[in-house]
Amino acid sequence: MRDFMMRWLIAAFTLLSLAANTASAEPVDFVRDVRPILQKHCYECHAGDARKSGLRLDVRSEAHKGGELYGAAITAGKPEESPLWTFVGDEAADLVMPPEGPALAAAEVATLRRWIAEGAVWPDGVDEVTLEDPSDHWSFRPVVAPTLPSVQQADWPQNGLDHFILAKLEEKGLSPSGPATRTEWLRRVTFDLIGLPPTPQEVAEFHSDQSADAYERVVERLLASPRYGERWAQHWLDVVRYADTHGFEVNTERPNAWPYRDYVIEALNQDLPYDQFIREQLAGDKLNADAATGFLVTASVLLPGQIGQDDASKRLARQDSLDEIVTNVGTTFLGLTIHCARCHNHKFDPISQRDYYQMQAFVSGVEYADREFTIPMGDMQADQLQRWTEQSREVALEIARHAPLAGANKPRPMVNSYENIDHFAPIRTTKVRFQVKATNKYEPCIDELEVFNTEGRNVALAQHGAKATASGSNTTANRHELRFVNDGRYGNERSWMSSEVGGGWVAVEFSQPETIEAVAWGRDRLGKFADRLAVDYAIEALSETGEWVLLADATDRQPFEAGKNARAPIDVESLSSDDQQQVRQRLAERAALEQKLSQLHQSQVVFAGQFRQPDDIRVLSRGNPEMPKEQVAPAVPEVLGDTALAQDAAEDSRRIALADWIASKQNPLTARVMVNRIWQGHFGMGLVETANDFGRNGVAPTHPELLDWLSAQFMESGWSTKQMHRLIVLSAAYRQASDFNEAAAQLDADDRLLWRFPPQRLMGEVIRDSILAINEKINLEMGGPGFSLFDKRGGLSGYQPIESFNEGGLRRMIYSHRVRRERDAVFGAFDCPDFGQSTSRRRESTTSIQALNLFNSRFVIEQAAALADRLQTETSETPAQVSAAYDRVLLREPSPQELSEATAFVDQYGLASFCRVLLNSNEFLFIR
Structure with missing residues (x-):
């Protein structure tokens, strides 16, 4: 304080002296008097690329504009309103400048004040630089498909993209390499598209196929393989930071993350249009793709118990979680580091701090949480469902036929919550009614009412035209609804519940008269719940004369006893020895089929976006939640468009608007970014080397016209990812050999111009999968929770790797349980990411550990x-x-x-x- 007071007194004395001689003193000259002060004390932090707080003082236009925090730095004629002076001469100012180093001398402070008071004259032509317009950047310009360039070697191109590659080579005086051998190309394209090696038989077949479309047929076979989605999902999950633990120090398990991984695989296999792929990941809860919203929350997050209980800690944690979503959206879809504007305007790109918080407002109603959803089935799962369901019905009918007829004096099993089969003499009817007379607890609940005709067909299914009615339903949306009683799906989450405690009825009317002989029903055939069980019931059929005829009732069974709830639907011990063996075998088959079916069509919990009323989003000074400024509404960065919503816009409308803007053909970044990722997946490096940064700090494309041509092709194809693969792998550029050319390497050592196909090492996951495939040991089971690579699936450090695997551990490595910050002990050495940061491109290191792992593990x-x-x-x-x-x-x-x-x-x-x-x-x- 003493030093400051001394400075202030000296400045005051100097000002008085200057005031006494004002009439005779000449005006302050900027070049002679002011600029040296700025150079000495300010340029270190506020000139050139050093622009702390966005303030630059070495260019006239930028100096008058000011920084991010306080607006204009210089207000002519008003020193007290000019931060340039107040921060060095006003004791009450928010900041004292310079923060480090020697303070300005009193005479320097006085000079600055006088210069501003005199009008802050900054002569024309002095430090008046025309700065590059940051918005005039190649990636922000519209995608325009260029015409194909002419080439001298006109017989080389296989398709349009080759014209761009060859033209650039010819421009540099280079020539492409000769074609790869058939085996080399087949191995290359097979690894690229499905991540597994071709078999010797496939190699032989390809060599013997001399048809004109032999190469095309190989590509179509690979793209149609379910292995394709598994291979390319790995690339996508690297970018979005998918893992099965939450991260940070505690790193607890995230057991329900895997449905998002399965969604990505299935979407790629179906060749879901990329624009729809984007929409589903941002707003899948509105598009029957709930698991897709796992994209929003793939990053690390602090759990409630890990956040301080004070309000400031909660606000900071919330900001961090929203920042991760903005980061994912920006880097994944747009190839922009929007998150760099959290604390200040972006240093390189024309993205303001306000732009960042407006983007945050689009997702301010998203929480990281588990939520229930119904897994949608793809074509493969639908085929499995049909096959397994038919097998299950055949087995069920065979079991039912071993059950004694209703009313027979034979021992029957007790009523059980899993499954009950009532067998009776064949009767022709159009309707069956299940009447509940008593339950063990609460309102009765039935997960599925199945009625078998004499041909073994479940005629009660809604898909066969049967219609369900009931006395009354205690409805819970998407869990207990009347339509679930005959939808062919088991479990509490797909069941009918009566509105009457201990009573009620449900009936199924067939599409045509049927001769039936058995009814199967259960409370919960997934075995989770045993309450709400009908312990006294009657099954009736509507006769041709319109009367209800009793088919079977609870008197045909032993009374229900809690704790003795047998799973078997019939009393096996009462059967003959031959029948016992056959029924036990069928029951085992049925149990195995039920397990498979339950994995395909049950409500599932997924760690994904959970949605609520959006938070009010404000610009935060220096990114600090304790320093809020003006409130903002959802809007996209000004440099990229004008999509904006009101501050009170509904939560889902925000995400839908964001998705529509990103997925628009008018967005200059979306197609370019994805096309570049696909190109990188085949050639090892994208046309843009910095695949996650298409901004001014990224690397410019080696072939900008090719990138735009491919992007236009991508959009015109209906955003077909598989079509982009076809275009690339069937090109002459892709078909080149990998032979080294010293002369070409002298001009282009990194092969960025593609004078040969660049050799690439296999990814760690592909190495493991390929070893298993060569041995025919690989387990190709798809989907579901991942297998463990360590002795624990989450928690603090101390993970011990599993060294020997059984059948489940021999699945493809994409189905492993990913633990953040813990790479696989063997194949992680091959540059697998740790899932903490987005990995846009895996580097290819060469270390002794890799060789030691492969030889000694x-x-x-x-x-x-x-x-x-x-x-x-x-x-x-x-x-x-x-x-x-x-x-x-x-x-x-x-x-x-x-x-x-x-x-x-x-x-x-x-x-x-x-x-x-x-x-x-x-x-x-x-x-x-």
């Missing part, structure tokens, strides 16, 4: 032994075994020298050791 040792066992069952001759190993792993015959050396190696060290060598070879690990 228990997994690889076991798989090498399995491969050796398989080869030994096929032939007993060592040379033949060696040749077969080369054929399976490297898809070729060994040379005579290789065969001789490998045979000697096997004789000395064993076939399993030789298989380990092949799996550790560069020829196996690299795509060429």
